[in-house]
Amino acid sequence: xxxxxxxxxxxxxxxxxxxxxxxxxxxxxxxxxxxxxxxxxxxxxxxxxxxxxxxxxxxxxxxxxxxxxxxxxxxxxxxxxxxxxxxxxxxxxxxxxxxxxxxxxxxxxxxxxxxxxxxxxxxxxxxxxxxxxxxxxxxxxxxxxxxxxxx
Numbered sequence: 001x002x003x004x005x006x007x008x009x010x011x012x013x014x015x016x017x018x019x020x021x022x023x024x025x026x027x028x029x030x031x032x033x034x035x036x037x038x039x040x041x042x043x044x045x046x047x048x049x050x051x052x053x054x055x056x057x058x059x060x061x062x063x064x065x066x067x068x069x070x071x072x073x074x075x076x077x078x079x080x081x082x083x084x085x086x087x088x089x090x091x092x093x094x095x096x097x098x099x100x101x102x103x104x105x106x107x108x109x110x111x112x113x114x115x116x117x118x119x120x121x122x123x124x125x126x127x128x129x130x131x132x133x134x135x136x137x138x139x140x141x142x143x144x145x146x147x148x149x150x151x
Contacts, residue, residue: 075100 078086079100086094127133 078094079097083097086092
């Protein structure tokens, strides 16, 4: 009697999900960690962390953006709400309204001065247009024979 190919019943879930004992769980975990696939980097894609969950930089960026939005809303409410309304709400301890204009103005002036300072430093280190360093891009040391041939 000839037998046909042996048919094995395929479980409905993957084999690594079927666990019968804690010892088998540990061995499956070890096998899963030890298995290295060339497709791991392709499957994960560029946006996923090595471990489960988001990357710390993503979390810091999200928290920073939410904090910035909340701080901006609080600043605008404080700047544009009349003082009697703030007193009516029970808010009596807050900075002077002078700072609502002064702080953004100081920040803008600081940025403009930083750009002007950076531009000035670049002009100071740039050689004059008549210099050979402008054409050749390197510092030429004084050599009398070179100057007699090419000057």
